[in-house]
Amino acid sequence: MDTADQARTRPGFLRGAGRVALTLLVIGAGAGAGVAGYGVLAARASQAEGPPPAPRTVVAPEVLRLTDSVTLTRRFTGQFEAAQEAALGFEEGGTIAEVLVREGDAVAMGDVVARLDTRLLEAERTRLEASRAALDAQAELARRTNARQEQLRAQGHVAQQRLDETSLQLAQLEASLAEVDAALVAVEVRLSKTEIRAPFAGRIGARLLDAGAVAGPGAAVVTLLEDAPARFRVALDPALAGRLVPRAAVEIETAGGRLPARLAELAPELDAATRARVAFFDLAPGTEAPPARASGDVILPEIRAERGAWVPLAALRQGPRGAWTLLTLAEDETIALEAAEILHLDGERAYVRGSFADGALYLPGGTHRVVPGEPVTLAEVR
Structure with a gap:
């Protein structure tokens, strides 16, 4: 290249180099400003105070007391029965001329109840x-x-x-x-x-046929219930029934309240269908019996040799694979998780056994407010 050509290209080269240098200078200035701004923000952030720590959850634990046996309340449903009950009918069939009684009427032994034509x-x-x-x-x-x-x-x-x-x-x-x-x-x-006469004194229960009806041989016309204190009939667990002593005192819970009663007798054999043993209870003297066929529950205590403790149902949490857990307090006042097995249920409480020890502190409720390992503050111990 001759001297004239070199002279013409030198100014263009200088102009390009200047533009590159100016661009680098602007980028450097921007980076310096960013670093300086970040340093200022970091300094301010280090000087600002953070949020206060969350307060500990206050819990009111109870002492877990283990026992070697448990007394259970067993309930068996039965019904009251009249001392004697008979469905009265004619031995031979015919047209009924008259029925002399209505439901609830009192009759004496030998009174005429109904007649045939x-x-x-x-x-x-x-x-x-x-x-x-x-x-x-x-x-x-x-x-x-x-x-x-x-x-x-x-x-x-x-x-x-x-x-x-x-x-x-x-x-x-x-x-x-x-x-x-x-x-x-x-x-x-x-x-x-052709006359039906009351075989014993009592009250008419149901009037099944009226005058003018044709009664077949043996067809019931009325039912008669003996006017005597009703007995309570109930089917019991054979093992529990065998431990009852004669005249054992029990309570029968009815819609009108609990009635005192005593064991009258036990059936000598098991029921063929239920394999239970039928027991009969007489109400205490002076106690008004419910009407016949009224239902009730006989309440019997049963002692079982099982080591465990009573806890409220609210103290139990659902664990993995259908298991149950109990929240206890460790020595460092943190929440610990213990396995629990439900042995018996009684209303709002359960008799359980598990990995916990006698005298441990456990949470009787509010288990949704804490998690295992969380430190807590004790309010009081009951």
Whole structure:
């Protein structure tokens, strides 16, 4: 390149180098300003005070007391039954003429409760009485004829054959009279069975049929409950029933409250369907019994040799795989997690056993406010 060309290219090169130098200078100035601003902000941040630490959660733990046995309250549902109860019906069927009682009526032993229509039986009795009167007249004639034949035979005027005929005819008529008398007795028995009489004193429970209805043989017309203190019938666990002593005192819980009662007797065998043992309890003297078929629960205590402790249900938390846990306090006043197994439930509390020790402090409630490992402040220990 000649000298003229070099002279022409030197000014362009200088102009490009100047622009690059100016750009680098601007970038450097910007970086310096950013570093300086960051330093100022960092200095201010170091001088500012941070938020105060969160206060510790205040808890009121309770002392966990382990026992070697537990007394459980067992409840068995049963019902009150009348001392005697009978469904009264007619031995023979027929049309009911009248029912003399209503539900709740008191009846004495032997009172008439209901009657059947007896017109057919009365007509049969009338027929038999007329037949007997005719046979009685024939028998009287046969007796007189036989007496005359005996006189004539003694005088030798008739043969023995004639006397035998009159004697046997009289015997036949007397046998027919006996047959009619037996038929009349049968009609009287059937007439007596057209009335239902109370077999014992009591109260009418239900009236099942009314006058005009056709009652089949044995069909219940009314039910009668003996007017005597009701008994409580209940099926018990055989093992628990076997530990009851005669006249053992219990309580029966009903809708009207708890009633004192005593064991009357135990069934000698187990129920075939439930494999339970039936027990009968009598209410204490002077206690008004609920109506028959009223239900109730007999309350029986049972002692089991199981080591554990009673805790509120609110103290238990759901653990992994269906297990239960209990929150306790460690020596450094932090929350610890203990395994728990529920043995028995009783209302709002549970009898549990687990990895906790006797005398440990546990949280009876509010377990959702803390987590394992969290330090806490104790308010009071109950």
